[in-house]
Amino acid sequence: MGSIPHVVEDCLGILQVYSDGSIFRLSDDQIDFHNFPIKDDGSVIWKDIIYNNQNKDGKDSLYLRLYKPKCMAKKQLPIIYFFHGGGFCVGSRVWPNCHSCCIRLSSELEALVIAPDYSLAPEYRLPAAMDDAFTSIKWLQDLAIGFM
Structure with missing residues (x-):
């Protein structure tokens, strides 16, 4: 059984790369531009x-x-x-x-x-x-x- 994916790169929370190669990215409406x-x-x-x-x-x-x-x-x-x-x-x-x-x-x-x-x-x-x-x-x- 594989390990749970964890964040290996975090770009200010806007883009996160996980150990399994998956990516999470905030959409424009989720980013606080104030x-x-x-x-x-x-x-x-x-x-x-x-x-x-x-x-x-x-x-x-x-x-x-x-x-x-x-x-x-x-x-x-x-x-x-x-x-x-x-x-x-x-x-x-x-x-x-x-x-x-x-x-x-x-x-x-x-x-x-x-x-x-x-x-x-x-x-x-x-x-x-x-x-x-x-x-x-x-x-x-x-x-x-x-x-x-």
Whole structure:
């Protein structure tokens, strides 16, 4: 009979790896973000969008957050894609550290910033995260073709 699985890695309680290889991860709504203030001086407008695209694993929605400097209404802007860190198993575009970083990038670089979420392990195995990243870039390409 095997031993009871125990925690071998603990990342601030957000992600725990057990001795049997199983993983526990808090969902975004279970994490208390009150200790992580968002740095927003009002110079950037942002909005969340949902791109509905039936992809091969059956997941049909991709969530993105778009950021644009307020003062750049008529000017063409460079585009920066911001793929959050987290080793493809934690993180989100809505986390305060990612959100604050995207606000700063958009404001200081005078750029449109696109921050997509992507499928996280262990629920979605690689290359699901890369497929989502590619889908988000394809979404932008399809929009650009529509303007030409």
